Each structure stands twice: as structure tokens, then as C-alpha cells.
Amino acid sequence: MLNLNLLRKELHEQRWVLILGIIIFSAVGIFCAWSFKMFQHYGAMLTDISSPLIADELQRILADYNYYLWSQWQPKNLLQFGTILALVLAAPAVAGELSRGSMDYLLSRPLSRTSILLTKATAGALILSAIIWSATLVTLAAASLIGPALWWGRFLAATALVNAGLLCVYGIGLLFSTFCADSIKAGVSAGGLLLALSGCGIFPATRFLSPFWHAKGSAYMGGGSFPWVSLILLLGASLGFVLLAARVFNQQEY
């Protein structure tokens, strides 16, 4: 199903996204690991917080380096910047071929459309995952030099959740890339849908619809058990969106 020739080309084409992604995400991660003392200093000044829930959360972040590092890295910077990165990778996957006029060339090669889409999806997923894991490992390495003993196991498991969440975002971006004639439209449309889904995460009744709520794994890092259901849901949704994108790509006439 995968075409290695096309996979090599896709990885080669995205090599600068990979290199810059690792550098930028690692820099952000190192800052998160280093900024604990600064955060404690300024956080201690925040005495006038009316919400007891937020006050408790802040207290916990200020008191525990591991909890602080997780709260700043996985659900915040990695997930938020990772969402943008996933859309930057997914939106041009198909729409970019159309806008630069290379779609006819690609579709007239002896390859099935399913193979083209799955190969592109694999390349995007590999690059996205490589950036997530490289930057997380750099962050944890920096944190282990700076702070106290780390919850390595929990951090790595939480990274798997974020990775699955961002693959789901990538799948949504890829689906929109198959409908839209240009990458910007595809990225903005997918971003709109993701914004609506993230809104679902606010309300207890609808939060299971939000990939971001599942990807955060807050309860797990708060001491709970690993959310296998969330992980399976996110991976299933990612696969579902990619297969749906392949179906649309097969039916579209470009």
C-alpha cells in the first residue's frame, strides 16, 4: 500500500519542517524546564485568586516541579504549537499538489490514489511524531539536569497521548486537504472545526468529543490511571479521518 519512492520524496520535501520543528519545539521545551524558579517567584505574588479551583491548581504547580513541567509542556506548548504544526503538515498534502499544478503529474504515475494518500499520511505522521518525541526527550533531558527526579514513565506515557491527539488533528487537516483547492483554505477550515471541537472540551457532557481533552490526560498526570480509552479513541479517530480522506481522494475529480 505504501510507496517507498513517494515516501522518500515526501520526507525529503519536508526535511526543513522536521529540522526547524525539532529546534523550535526543543527550545520551547528547554525554556519550560528552566523557568520553574521564575514561575515560582511570580506565581507567589498571585494571592488574589477568586476561583478556589484555579488557586488549588496554581498551588500544586508551584509546589511540584514534575507537575509544573507537565502542565507547561504537554497540554500547553506541545499540544497548542503541535496543533499548528499538524495543520501545517496536513493542509498542503493534497491541496498543495493542486495549487502548484503537480497533481496531474502525480496522478498519472502508476500508483493508486489510496497508495498516494496513505504514503503522504505516513510521511506526515512520521515527521509530526519525530518532532514531538525528539523535543520531549530534549525537554526531559534538560529537566533532569535542572530539577529533581522526574516521573519519566508518566511523562513518556503522556507524550503518547499528545502524539495520538496530534495525529487526530493531522487526520482532520488531511481530510480538508482533499476537498480544498489550496492549502490555506484547507488549514483554516480544519482549524475552524478543531476550534469547535475544542469548545466541546469545556462542558462535561460534550468533552468526549474534544481530541484536546483526551490528549491532555490531566487526570493521569494528577495521579490517576492511564486513559487507555482516550488513547484508543484518538488513534481510532486518526485512522478514521485518514481512511475517510482516502475515500474522498479516490472520488474527487481534479
Next chain:
Amino acid sequence: MTDAITIENLTKSFHGRPVLQDLNLSVPRGSIFGFIGPNGAGKTTTIRLLLGLLKPDAGKITILGQDLRTHSIALRRRIGYVSEQASFYPWMQVDELVKFNAGFFPTWEREKTAHLLKIFHLDPTARVKELSRGMLTQLSLIMALSHHPELLILDEPTAGLDPVWRRRFLQLLSEETAGGETTVFLSSQILTDIERIADRLAIIVNGQIRVVRTLDKLKHHEKIIRVVFQQAAPETLLNTPGIRSIERQGHGYLLTVEDHFDEIYEALSRTPHFALEIIEQDLEEIFLNYAASEEDPHNA
């Protein structure tokens, strides 16, 4: 031997507007087949259907003896394609693009690519984005030829090229297909290109094939006879099979004859007339005649 391309009752519409209607066409193996028609006639749609880039609403396409629906991917390994506007990956170098393309074709011959690149002075280290339109078309042809295709499909490849590039392109095409092992299906609006290399052609107008002939037969058998009768025009004579269109000019008639020329001319010469002459046509005039007869029903 089966034909290289057989199209049966092919129909295609876009948003309810028919573009091809019940199109039937056979392209013999080893021929250089010209496919001409005015803008919007359905040439590019036909080619995109042949490549499996579009799906037909109805009809069947057989290429090199295989059904396109069920053997689309295998067939694309045996086809070379040059599109109207060759667009590749601008960030690649020429040799990277060639290597990428070679990866899809088991029959790719690297020596042939190197030889053709040399002929056209194409620098393998140049970026695709730095190439002119003419160079891109040449590169497209080189890549279409390097895997020894049995069928070469060219969609207006010389449109927009200056005469020097056009001449080079056609020369290479003629040389590379001289052995007759490759069938060439060439769509073009530049009729001199068709005249230069094609041995057979089809004219498509409004999504329907108007004529399929060898170039020789079309040019030598399709003639216009101008006749001025002494009395009323004999209806039976004007309805003779072989007369494709009749145009009245004052007391005279212009008869476009596509078949049975000798019989028709002899019958006309036996009828009392003031004037009877044969007007020779070149390919452009023949083409314009077909295109005009479709646009103006009074001319038919």
C-alpha cells in the same frame, strides 16, 4: 493485433453539461495519431479519461488490449504522458526529479535519459523552478520516453512554445518513435505540427468525433467543388452520399465532398452547368470547415 486505444460510447458531463457524447474512436498500434478540435471541444477531457484522471459517466476505454477500469495502474506503466502545462516539484533538481520518476517505472533506462538530457543541453543540477516553459516540456518528454512506453499521450505539448523549441520537440518525437513500436496520441491546435508528424487524425467538435481519416486521405480526398448549375439544382445529386456539406453562394453551390469524389464530380460534369471547379484545401481549411459546420447549422 488489437488497437492501441479503443473508445466505445464514451460520455462525460461536468455539472450536467455534456462534454463528450457517445464518443467512439480507435487508434491503431504504431500510428502517430493527431487529435484536433477547437477550444472546449473535449480534447483534454478525452485525454484525462484515457489516463484515468477522470471517470467516465458511461462507455468503455480499452488501452493496449486491457480494460482501463480494471488495469489502470498497470497500464500507466506502459504509457508516457506529456501534459499541456508540465508542472513538477519546483524545489527538485532535474536529476532528482528524473530519479524520483524512474522509481515508478521498472523499464526505465538511465542511459537513455542521460542521452536525451545531453541532446537538449538540460543541466541535471538545475532546479526545476529555474527552467523555462520550453525546457519543462522537453524534460516532460524525456521522462515520458525514458521507460520505453508503448503508448505516448501528448496533450497540446507545443502550445506556447516558440518555433525553435517546437521544431526541436517534434524532431525528437519523430526520431524516438520512428521504429513504430510506440503509438503516439497527439492532441494539438497547431495544425502544422500535426501535418508534420501525424499519419492519421481525428477531428472532435462539441464532444463528438466528426471525422477519422489518414492524413493523406483527408487532404487528398476531402475537396470542395464549386458548381453553378444552368437550371435548378438537382436534389438527388445534392443528396448523393459523400457530400458532407452544401453552401449556397448566389446561383452557385460549394459542395464539400468527403468521399466518392470521382463519381460525384463526374455526375456534376454531366449536369448542365455554367461553372465547375475543384478547390483544393489544406488541413487548416478542412479543420475550419468541420468546426464551422458544427457551429452554423445552416451551413450543414
